[in-house]
Amino acid sequence: MADATATQVSTRRNPTRRSRWWGEVGWKYPVAALIIFYAAFPLVYVLSASLSSSGSLSSTSSLFSDMSLSNYAALSDTSYWTWVGNTLIVGVASAVGAVFMGACAAYAFSRYRFKGRRGGLTTLLIVQMFPQTVAFVSVFLLLTALGNVVPALGINSKIALICVYLGGALGANTFLMYGFFNTIPKDIDESAKVDGATHAQIFWKLIMPLVTPILAVVGLLAFISAFGDFILAKIVLVSEDQWTLAVGMYQWVSNQLSANWGLFAAGSVIASIPVLIIFLSLQKYIVGGLTAGSVKG
Amino acid sequence: MANNDAVTVKEPQAPQESHARRWRGLGWGFIAKLLMMALVNALGLAIIFSAVNAEAWAILAASAALLIAANIIYFSKRTLPLKYLFPGLIFLAIFQLFTLAYTGYVAFTNYGTGHAGSQQQAVEATLIQNERRADDSPTYPLAIVRDGDTLGFAVTDDDGFVLVGTEEAELSAVDGAVIDDRQVPTEVPGWTVVTRAELFADANLQNEVIDLRVAVSDDAEDGSLRTRDGSTAAIYQSSMDWDDEAQTFTDKETGTVYYADQEVGNFVAEDGSRLPTGWYVTVGFDNFVRAVTDQNLAGPLLKVTAWTFAFAILTVLTSFGLGLLFALIYNDPRIRGRKWMRTVFILPYAFPAFMSALLWRGMLNREFGIINDWFFFGADINWLGDPWLAKFAILWVNLWLSYPYWFLVCTGALQALPSETMEASKIDGAGRWRQFRSITLPLLLVSTAPLAISSFAFNFNNFTIIYMLTEGGPPFAGTSGLGSTDILISAIYNISGVSGGSADYGLASALSIIVFIFVGIISAIAFRQTRKLEEI
Numbered sequence: 001m002a003d004a005t006a007t008q009v010s011t012r013r014n015p016t017r018r019s020r021w022w023g024e025v026g027w028k029y030p031v032a033a034l035i036i037f038y039a040a041f042p043l044v045y046v047l048s049a050s051l052s053s054s055g056s057l058s059s060t061s062s063l064f065s066d067m068s069l070s071n072y073a074a075l076s077d078t079s080y081w082t083w084v085g086n087t088l089i090v091g092v093a094s095a096v097g098a099v100f101m102g103a104c105a106a107y108a109f110s111r112y113r114f115k116g117r118r119g120g121l122t123t124l125l126i127v128q129m130f131p132q133t134v135a136f137v138s139v140f141l142l143l144t145a146l147g148n149v150v151p152a153l154g155i156n157s158k159i160a161l162i163c164v165y166l167g168g169a170l171g172a173n174t175f176l177m178y179g180f181f182n183t184i185p186k187d188i189d190e191s192a193k194v195d196g197a198t199h200a201q202i203f204w205k206l207i208m209p210l211v212t213p214i215l216a217v218v219g220l221l222a223f224i225s226a227f228g229d230f231i232l233a234k235i236v237l238v239s240e241d242q243w244t245l246a247v248g249m250y251q252w253v254s255n256q257l258s259a260n261w262g263l264f265a266a267g268s269v270i271a272s273i274p275v276l277i278i279f280l281s282l283q284k285y286i287v288g289g290l291t292a293g294s295v296k297g
Numbered sequence: 298m299a300n301n302d303a304v305t306v307k308e309p310q311a312p313q314e315s316h317a318r319r320w321r322g323l324g325w326g327f328i329a330k331l332l333m334m335a336l337v338n339a340l341g342l343a344i345i346f347s348a349v350n351a352e353a354w355a356i357l358a359a360s361a362a363l364l365i366a367a368n369i370i371y372f373s374k375r376t377l378p379l380k381y382l383f384p385g386l387i388f389l390a391i392f393q394l395f396t397l398a399y400t401g402y403v404a405f406t407n408y409g410t411g412h413a414g415s416q417q418q419a420v421e422a423t424l425i426q427n428e429r430r431a432d433d434s435p436t437y438p439l440a441i442v443r444d445g446d447t448l449g450f451a452v453t454d455d456d457g458f459v460l461v462g463t464e465e466a467e468l469s470a471v472d473g474a475v476i477d478d479r480q481v482p483t484e485v486p487g488w489t490v491v492t493r494a495e496l497f498a499d500a501n502l503q504n505e506v507i508d509l510r511v512a513v514s515d516d517a518e519d520g521s522l523r524t525r526d527g528s529t530a531a532i533y534q535s536s537m538d539w540d541d542e543a544q545t546f547t548d549k550e551t552g553t554v555y556y557a558d559q560e561v562g563n564f565v566a567e568d569g570s571r572l573p574t575g576w577y578v579t580v581g582f583d584n585f586v587r588a589v590t591d592q593n594l595a596g597p598l599l600k601v602t603a604w605t606f607a608f609a610i611l612t613v614l615t616s617f618g619l620g621l622l623f624a625l626i627y628n629d630p631r632i633r634g635r636k637w638m639r640t641v642f643i644l645p646y647a648f649p650a651f652m653s654a655l656l657w658r659g660m661l662n663r664e665f666g667i668i669n670d671w672f673f674f675g676a677d678i679n680w681l682g683d684p685w686l687a688k689f690a691i692l693w694v695n696l697w698l699s700y701p702y703w704f705l706v707c708t709g710a711l712q713a714l715p716s717e718t719m720e721a722s723k724i725d726g727a728g729r730w731r732q733f734r735s736i737t738l739p740l741l742l743v744s745t746a747p748l749a750i751s752s753f754a755f756n757f758n759n760f761t762i763i764y765m766l767t768e769g770g771p772p773f774a775g776t777s778g779l780g781s782t783d784i785l786i787s788a789i790y791n792i793s794g795v796s797g798g799s800a801d802y803g804l805a806s807a808l809s810i811i812v813f814i815f816v817g818i819i820s821a822i823a824f825r826q827t828r829k830l831e832e833i
Contacts, residue, residue: 024631025629028627028629028632031626032627032632035623038697039701040644042645042697043645045656100384101385104381104382104385105385105386107381108379108382112377112378112381120382127389127393127394129754129816130397130817131758131816133786134400134758134789134809134813134816135397135399136789136790137789137793137795137802137805138397138806141399141408142391142392145355145356146356149344149347149348149351163388163391163392166388166392167388167389167391168393170385170388170389170393171389198326200326201326228649228650229761230651230760230761230765231790234796246651249651249652250651250655250765253658253659254768259659261659264655265656272648272649275647275649276647279647280643280647283643283647283705
């Protein structure tokens with residue numbers, strides 16, 4: 001419609017057409033430049049600060065004034081790589097667990113008709129409204145009590161933190177997956193059943209390959225939320241060698257006097273690049289998942 | 298589980314074939330299940346045994362029940378849906394449902410510093426805290442011993458026997474120890490004797506030795522061995538006398554009697570003075586009442602609540618507005634390079650949120666931050682230290698973080714709008730503004746309103762951005778420990794004391810309950826919007 005008016009106008013005098021173009025489309029380019037500046041300047045700054053040779057804020061205000069990899073090299077003198085490892089362990093384990101448990105639950109809700117099914121779904125829906133993070137005091141008390149019995153499930157254990165994240169997995173993901181499972185026609189399982197396949201064969205060999213997209217989305221969302229979680233990780237992981245990136249990097253810069261912004265900048269460039277790549281390449285799926293369920297942290 | 302071959306068996310068969318004939322042996326699936334269950338049972342039993350050792354009866358009962366349930370579910374044929382639900386349900390039950398319920402319980406107790414255990418534990422702690430060296434008590438020759446990181450005392454008693462004990466284990470006799478002419482143990486089997494030279498060289502070790510308390514027996518009233526000089530130990534006994542019948546403590550020196558008061562969970566004397574260590578008791582609605590009446594707390598908490606709502610509402614409005622504006626502008630096929638423009642627009646959203654918050658904390662730094670340096674000509678603006686500027690900074694940073702989400706959502710929603718409706722309105726002579734207000738926005742809100750509500754609920758508890766950016770500061774005047782950018786969840790975090798300092802789990806849980814009520818109301822509104830419940 002707009003194009004049609006544009007061609008009509010094109011028969012007229014040139015200056016009018018140009019000003020019309022300028023009023024309709026052209027002004028959007030300089031505005032876009034402004035938005036791009038707004039969106040990207042902090043990220044450009046962090047890249048520049050990471051390449052600076054000093055660790056203080058004061059010497060980093062002119063962009064790319066010196067190029068050195070000293071901050072990146074200095075990371076290996078800190079616990080940074082341990083934190084990266086911890087974050088990966090916690091993130092991957094809770095993503096795999098969330099996918100597995102969510103898929104199993106969604107399969108049961110989608111394929112079987114049993115007593116309490118409706119009630120179960122409603123309960124899940126209600127439970128997921130109450131975020132675990134608000135109950136962090138009792139998470140802390142629970143882990144303290146469990147730790148006296150099983151140290152691996154106590155405070156300062158990554159396994160305990162993974163378990164806490166998995167506790168929130170069913171509520172957050174089942175609905176997302178349930179909807180997707182329902183789109184797979186039941187005739188498929190019926191015919192497999194007639195051919196003698198067991199329920200486990202149907203689940204693993206038939207359904208799981210068909211729902212891979214939603215598994216990827218749920219896994220990614222679970223990983224991102226474990227990666228970004230701060231409050232539970234800070235409460236559960238006490239000693240420096242157990243910290244995740246969020247806790248560790250917070251500790252780096254939280255103290256005004258000993259803050260090391262050079263290390264922080266280098267660390268966040270390294271940690272954010274894989275996240276940026278994954279996010280930007282899969283944004284369609286992630287946003288689809290987000291709009292259907294949770295909001296990214 | 299049958300083998301895959303079973304799928305191919307399709308020849309016509311006699312209809313009455315017996316089940317036994319279909320038996321094709323144990324499949325791999327069954328063996329895998331057996332191995333898994335063996336592992337689960339082994340783990341479960343290990344937990345049960347250590348629960349017995351730790352005398353944690355609640356954990357014992359829960360793990361036994363779960364283990365029995367697991368075995369029934371996975372070895373019975375009638376529990377098919379549960380086989381798939383059980384793993385998720387366990388985690389949901391323990392780490393979400395239980396914690397929610399437990400929050401509800403703790404909210405009605407005075408659990409926290411000074412009320413951290415049962416009355417029995419409070420009695421023992423009080424006995425230990427009041428240990429004094431008896432004036433005429435004998436001293437014993439002492440050697441410090443260690444086993445890895447565990448320090449212990451080895452003493453020689455009056456009969457020449459060597460006894461060893463640690464912080465955890467009370468004194469017990471050891472065979473085969475060697476003592477020197479001053480009766481000091483020099484060799485203790487199973488332990489390394491710490492020499493005096495080592496002790497003098499290590500200040501940390503000295504402090505540990507001075508702090509070490511080795512119980513004489515498992516009864517706290519028998520007292521303990523302690524040392525001041527590292528070479529002799531003396532028996533310390535409590536100056537308090539516990540009367541189990543009367544449930545009273547008597548101070549042996551002053552004669553003051555402290556009664557166990559079950560109302561407040563403290564040992565209280567006639568004159569109202571109380572012993573520092575108490576136990577936790579249920580206190581009804583006290584925590585809730587305190588939150589609104591306590592002079593130090595009520596004012597700050599009210600401000601915090603108001604800011605929590607303001608923060609969540611303003612964040613959603615500003616980021617929704619900006620995202621929608623950008624989406625309207627750039628949802629235009631005539632613009633070239635839209636694809637990569639869009640990619641740059643959403644960069645802040647792809648960058649991990651906690652890092653963005655920390656990064657902005659650095660950029661907003663008063664003296665060295667680039668915000669002052671680049672945009673305000675090096676002016677000295679205290680972004681994070683002034684109550685109103687800090688609030689503004691938080692909203693600004695959160696806008697930067699979350700407008701891309703709304704940009705993506707609104708772009709998607711705009712592209713899904715029916716083009717006939719737009720066309721029709723245009724033919725009917727609607728101007729651009731009229732079209733936006735009467736057609737685009739209402740249609741857009743249908744699909745985005747539920748998201749706005751869940752975004753509101755999320756930001757209502759957005760601990761990360763507040764804590765990473767300002768830690769709730771700048772602090773209010775007074776002793777509440779709260780600050781002008783604290784939202785409810787960060788206030789709860791400060792009050793709870795889980796990160797150190799004085800703890801008040803009861804009050805913190807009571808505030809959590811209040812947050813749950815708010816969140817519940819918000820979600821109920823969201824449900825009415827989406828009518829999700831009707832889809833089930």
